[in-house]
Structures are given as structure tokens and as C-alpha cells.
Amino acid sequence: DIQMTQSPSTLSASVGDRVTITCRASQSIAIWLAWYQQKPGTAPKLLIYKASTLESGVPSRFSGSGFGTEFTLTISSLQPDDFASYYCQQSNGYRTFGQGTKVEVK
Amino acid sequence: QVQLQESGPGLVKPSGTLSLTCAVSGDSISGSNWWTWVRQPPGKGLEWIGAIYHSGSTNYDPSLKSRVTISVDKSENQFSLKMNSVTAADTAVYYCAREVLRGLDVWGQGTTVTVSS
Numbered sequence: 457d458i459q460m461t462q463s464p465s466t467l468s469a470s471v472g473d474r475v476t477i478t479c480r481a482s483q484s485i486a487i488w489l490a491w492y493q494q495k496p497g498t499a500p501k502l503l504i505y506k507a508s509t510l511e512s513g514v515p516s517r518f519s520g521s522g523f524g525t526e527f528t529l530t531i532s533s534l535q536p537d538d539f540a541s542y543y544c545q546q547s548n549g550y551r552t553f554g555q556g557t558k559v560e561v562k
Numbered sequence: 563q564v565q566l567q568e569s570g571p572g573l574v575k576p577s578g579t580l581s582l583t584c585a586v587s588g589d590s591i592s593g594s595n596w597w598t599w600v601r602q603p604p605g606k607g608l609e610w611i612g613a614i615y616h617s618g619s620t621n622y623d624p625s626l627k628s629r630v631t632i633s634v635d636k637s638e639n640q641f642s643l644k645m646n647s648v649t650a651a652d653t654a655v656y657y658c659a660r661e662v663l664r665g666l667d668v669w670g671q672g673t674t675v676t677v678s679s
Contacts (some may be wrong), residue, residue: 489667499657499672507667543608547664550623551610
């Protein structure tokens with residue numbers, strides 16, 4: 457199985473901050489990584505797929521990068537609507553999610 | 563607009579079988595997508611359960627494979643999840659979702675399943 461390790465587990469930030477979340481795969485997954493945002497009581501929302509492709513309708517302040525085993529999700533200027541949990545998911549074989557990162561108000 | 567809707571019992575007895583259905587509207591389940599089940603235990607992260615293609619091909623998480631069956635009903639445009647020998651650890655919100663280009667782009671609202679006697 458491919459294990460996904462996200463860091464940090466919790467991130468405290470302020471509106472306007474640049475935020476970066478990292479996801480590491482236990483083996484190479486090439487570009488097969490997606491990022492999701494989830495708010496309490498709601499289903500996850502796809503933000504980015506194939507490591508760096510922005511899903512339609514997702515604000516351009518979100519970006520993804522990486523290849524192989526190390527990936528990042530960056531929010532260039534954190535907005536009030538961005539306080540949420542974020543998950544990475546690999547899709548190179550059996551799908552697995554990272555354990556999640558909660559972005560909270562500093 | 564593509565919509566997915568989960569349905570099924572909200573309470574299952576320990577050692578029993580969990581059965582859920584996901585009705586798909588706005589897209590054909592016979593198209594070129596995989597149809598997926600994901601769950602989220604209370605206060606915890608997302609867990610991928612498995613997925614099915616309209617041909618009947620399936621992929622399951624190895625840790626659940628012995629207890630899980632995902633099937634598709636093309637005539638009703640829906641797919642289903644069965645999980646047997648459930649325990650309290652299977653208590654979770656269960657989501658169905660569509661996978662395109664290896665991302666889950668459309669999700670159901672989720673349904674809570676509690677395993678308790």
C-alpha cells in the first residue's frame with residue numbers, strides 16, 4: 457500500500473497569510489495526487505488534480521506542485537472562506553488519503 | 563448538473579451487514595468514470611473504501627477487501643456498497659463520489675451509519 461503523510465496536522469494562520477501544506481508518498485506516484493477541502497458537516501470538495509491542475513471554479517489563490525513523492529498545496533493569500541481541513545489523495549493504484557491538515561484561525 | 567445521493571439504514575447491528583446505495587443523476591453510470599465509496603469516522607480523516615467501473619471491474623482497499631462488495635445497477639443508474647461483519651469501528655459518514663481524471667469531483671452529501679445494538 458502507498459502511505460500518504462501530510463504535514464502539518466494543524467496550521468494556525470491569519471487572513472492574508474501564504475499557507476503551504478505538504479504531502480509525502482511512501483513511493484513514487486508520479487503526478488497522481490489530488491487535494492480536497494472539507495468544511496465541518498459537508499462533503500469534501502476537489503481543489504486540484506494531477507498534482508497541479510486546478511479544478512474548474514476553484515480560486516486561483518490555490519495551487520499545487522510536486523512530482524514523485526513530495527507535493528505541496530499552497531494558498532497564496534488566505535481568505536476567511538479557506539479555514540477548513542485539507543486532504544491529499546494518491547490515485548496511483550489503490551487510492552489512499554493523507555491524514556488531513558486543519559487550517560485554523562491564529 | 564451531476565448529483566449523487568446515498569441511501570440506506572442509519573443503524574446496523576454489530577456483526578451485521580451494512581448496505582448503502584448511491585443514486586446517480588445527470589450522468590450515466592455507464593460512462594468512462596469510476597464510482598467510489600469513501601467513509602469518515604467521527605472526528606477522523608477520510609478513508610477510501612473502493613470503486614467500481616460500469617463493466618463490473620472493482621478495486622478495494624486491501625484492509626477492507628474481505629468484507630466489502632461494490633456492485634453496479636446500470637438499469638437504475640446506481641451503485642451499491644455492502645460491508646459484512648461490521649463492528650463499532652465501521653461507524654462513519656459514508657460518501658459516494660465520481661472519479662474523473664483520478665480526482666473525486668462530485669460527491670454525495672454523505673449518510674451516517676452507526677453500528678450499535
